[in-house]
Each structure stands twice: as C-alpha cells, then as structure tokens.
Amino acid sequence: MEHLYLSLLLLFVSSVTLSLFFLFYKHRSHYAGPNLPPGSIGLPFVGESLDFLSTGWKGHPERFIFDRIARYSSHVFKTSLLGEPAAIFCGAAGNKFLFSNENKLVVAWWPNSVNKVFPSSTQTSSKEEAKKMRKMLPNFLKPEALQRYIGIMDDIARRHFAMGWEGKDEVTVFPLAKRYTFWLAARLFLSVEDPSHVARFADPFHLLASGIISIPIDLPGTPFNRAIKASNFIRKELRVIIKQRKVDLAEGKASSTQDILSHMLLATDEDGKHMTELDIADKILGLLIGGHDTASAACTFVVKYLAELPEIYEQVYEEQMEIAKSKAPGELLNWDDIQKMKYSWNVACEVMRLAPPLQGGFREVINDFIFNGFSIPKGWKIYWSANSTHKSAEYFPEPEKFDPTRFEGAGPAPYTFVPFGGGPRMCPGKEYARLEILVFMHNLVKRFRWEKLLPDEKIVVDPMPMPAKGLPVRLYAHKA
Numbered sequence: 001m002e003h004l005y006l007s008l009l010l011l012f013v014s015s016v017t018l019s020l021f022f023l024f025y026k027h028r029s030h031y032a033g034p035n036l037p038p039g040s041i042g043l044p045f046v047g048e049s050l051d052f053l054s055t056g057w058k059g060h061p062e063r064f065i066f067d068r069i070a071r072y073s074s075h076v077f078k079t080s081l082l083g084e085p086a087a088i089f090c091g092a093a094g095n096k097f098l099f100s101n102e103n104k105l106v107v108a109w110w111p112n113s114v115n116k117v118f119p120s121s122t123q124t125s126s127k128e129e130a131k132k133m134r135k136m137l138p139n140f141l142k143p144e145a146l147q148r149y150i151g152i153m154d155d156i157a158r159r160h161f162a163m164g165w166e167g168k169d170e171v172t173v174f175p176l177a178k179r180y181t182f183w184l185a186a187r188l189f190l191s192v193e194d195p196s197h198v199a200r201f202a203d204p205f206h207l208l209a210s211g212i213i214s215i216p217i218d219l220p221g222t223p224f225n226r227a228i229k230a231s232n233f234i235r236k237e238l239r240v241i242i243k244q245r246k247v248d249l250a251e252g253k254a255s256s257t258q259d260i261l262s263h264m265l266l267a268t269d270e271d272g273k274h275m276t277e278l279d280i281a282d283k284i285l286g287l288l289i290g291g292h293d294t295a296s297a298a299c300t301f302v303v304k305y306l307a308e309l310p311e312i313y314e315q316v317y318e319e320q321m322e323i324a325k326s327k328a329p330g331e332l333l334n335w336d337d338i339q340k341m342k343y344s345w346n347v348a349c350e351v352m353r354l355a356p357p358l359q360g361g362f363r364e365v366i367n368d369f370i371f372n373g374f375s376i377p378k379g380w381k382i383y384w385s386a387n388s389t390h391k392s393a394e395y396f397p398e399p400e401k402f403d404p405t406r407f408e409g410a411g412p413a414p415y416t417f418v419p420f421g422g423g424p425r426m427c428p429g430k431e432y433a434r435l436e437i438l439v440f441m442h443n444l445v446k447r448f449r450w451e452k453l454l455p456d457e458k459i460v461v462d463p464m465p466m467p468a469k470g471l472p473v474r475l476y477a478h479k480a
C-alpha cells in the first residue's frame, strides 16, 4: 500500500514539475526570435500583468509605461500581459504606426474574457464582428441623427438633474453620472425611456461592465461569473424588446430611424441577410459597454477638476450662462448651442487628456514587421497607451498642469491626443460622447457650484479611472 501512495505522489510531483517546465518553456519560446525589443517577460502566465494592473489600482497607470521607457531607453518594449507575449508602443510615432497599419499589420484584439461574455462573437472572428458593427454605426451616429438627439439629451439631462441632484445638499457624482449616461443610451439605442425600466437594466449592467475585463475564472462569486450571469439576464431582457420592436415595425408603430435597434433590425449584410436576435442583443450590449462607463468617467472627472479649479469653472459658467440666457423658458438645447460651447469642450478635452477614460487598446500582429529597429513577430499582442503621449512633457509641456488652452488654435500635434484612439478603429461614438458630455456640463454649471467633500480622494484606474469613493460633493444651487 505504501508503495502505491509513494508512486502516486511521485507521479503527481513529476507531472506538476513537467507542467511547470512546459509552461516555462512555452512562455520563453515566444521570445526566442532575434532582435526583439528590450523588456522583461515576468513569470509564466502572469507575466507582468500584476504590475500593469496594480499601477492603475494605485492611480498611476502611466508609471508602468514611463518606468520602462526610462529603464530600456526605448519607446517600444516587450512584456507579457494576460498570458500573451506583448509589446507596448509608446509616443506619437508608435500611435501613428499602429493606427495607420490597421488590417495590414495589426488587427483589434480583445482578451478572452470578452469573448466568453459575448458568445456570438466566438462564432465568427472578432474582426468580422467589428466590421458588422462599423456598418451599423454610421447611420445611427451620423451628424443629422446626432443633431436630432441633442434636444432629447437635454430633456433627459433636465429630468436626471431634477431627480438626482436638485434639492440635495450632497451627492456622490460617479453613480449619478453613470445613471445619466445609461438613461441616455437606453433612450437613444432602444427607445427605453421609463426610469423604472431603465433601472431594471442598470444594476446587472454595472456587474457586467465591471466583470468583463477581469481574470476569466468562471466560479460562483467571481466578478467574471457575475458578469456572465448579468449578460445573460440583460440579453434576455433585450430579446423581449427586440421581439416587440419587430412587431411594432411590421405594424408601422415604430419608425425605422428612431434608434439603433431599428437600424440593426432593418440592416442587411452583403448577402441580404439580417442579423440574428442574439447578434443584435450582443451588439447593443457592446455599445452600451463601449459608450457608457467611458462617458460617465469623463463627466465625473469634469466635476472633479471644476471643483478644484474655480477659475476654470468661472469661464465654463460664463460660456454656458450666455447660452442659457439666449433660450426661451423651457427651450431645449440645439446644434447651434453646442457649437458655441468651445471653451467647455476644451476643458472636457483637457480632462480626458489627464484622465483618459480608456487607457489604451490591444492589437494582434498579423504579419511580422520591424518597428524602431526591433522585430515584432506575428501573433504578439500590442498595446497602445493614451498616457504615453498625454502625460509626456515632450508633447504637453508641464503635463500635470490643467490647461485647456492647449486645445486652442491648431491644438495638440497629430497622434498625441488620443482619448478616442485613431485610424480606422477610432471610437465611432466620439461625436455622441462630445454631445452627452457638453449637455451634462451645461445642465450642471447652470444649476450649481460645488466643492469636494474629500479633498484628497484617491483615484483608482480599474480599468476606467474613478475616484475611490465615487466623488462625494457638497452642492450650492445658484440663486434663481
């Protein structure tokens, strides 16, 4: 009997050793080619992921980048992230190279966890998925459509401020900003308007958004597991809405242009085929995720910086009050008003320079190439980082200083200000985001001044930047 235990133990130890050896060997074999960029690849599987994530948790994601630029004296370095061999490209030249070589040398890439939460994206390659999405979006996000949305955005913003802010001495900004952008998205993507219907989606949606880019361990209680459950729930709710819309469109009770859902239901691909209900539900979910936490992070940081910088607040206030005073009572904002919000938009841009809602993006290398003299092998992942230019004194002198005048005149040099990315995959929701942020700023400064309740509140980046306690502020309503 003892013999048996001993043999089993030996078998176990040797298989663990073998597996570790295999993992280690496999890990190193990715980096065997000649002339690779300098850098460290860390341990098998984990690589440098923890370093990468923890600089964000501590509120300084740029440190991961700038420490390595200094250590290796290079604007491209190798690393290992999320179990993948990777290179990080820094600076304007790196951004330009990646954004100009989309679909030639690189394609978009998402971590595995994303594909698991969106099953329809695993049936086809994510490249095809993104193409489908890109075909749909222009109709929905084209300027004529957006112009129509400004009044609706303003109407919802007024109702949002009446419900969540007015009559209160203190509020916590981040959850309110999320409620605002979610309400807008529910209305403009799906024509869901009733706040209680919106609320049914909101909670599971937040679980989904926070779990989607997490360690993909699908066990009860993990963020990833909660994200999958939440996505199933939302998908079910979406399918009810989709089915009803099909009926309404057939009976002429819904219009073909009223929101993105109608566009998706009626759009066909090159072979004349319609998208499936599951596909549409996933696409809408993708849009809600892409467009919701990003914009609410931007709105939250506008509130933070305006609290800290009274002289900037004053100039935004002046600009917005001039517009407010030019309106008849009850008249909603329109396209001309938005064009007058130049200073406010420069402020929002400076906010997104210092606190980019998305820190960067991944690409996959589809053909070997040389960049800055280094070989980048096919199959590697590449990460571009907004902070590598936004926080660099080379492009933005005194990078920590809040200075909206950087955006006056010709503005920053090409490929240096990239909160929305660039090239063919530049954020298709950029204009939509501009409108929702400006409508938010208008409604906010028109009603209040405010001060931060926690002057030294920490910032956490996980993966979006947010104040650790949600940015509680004391409100001072303007006298009527």
Ligand code: HEM
Pocket: 108, 130, 133, 134, 286, 287, 290, 291, 292, 294, 295, 298, 356, 357, 358, 360, 361, 362, 418, 419, 420, 421, 422, 424, 425, 426, 427, 428, 429, 430, 432, 433
């Ligand atoms: C302040 C708000 C926003 C910021 C900072 C932002 C940022 C970005 C960035 C940086 C990318 C490109 C990622 C890459 O290159 O890998 C992106 C892609 C995307 N964004 Fe946005 N976004 C915002 C709002 C929105 C909104 C409101 C929508 C929808 C209405 C949206 C929908 C999308 C979609 C669908 C993609 C993927 C495009 C593709 O893969 O081709 N975003 N966004």
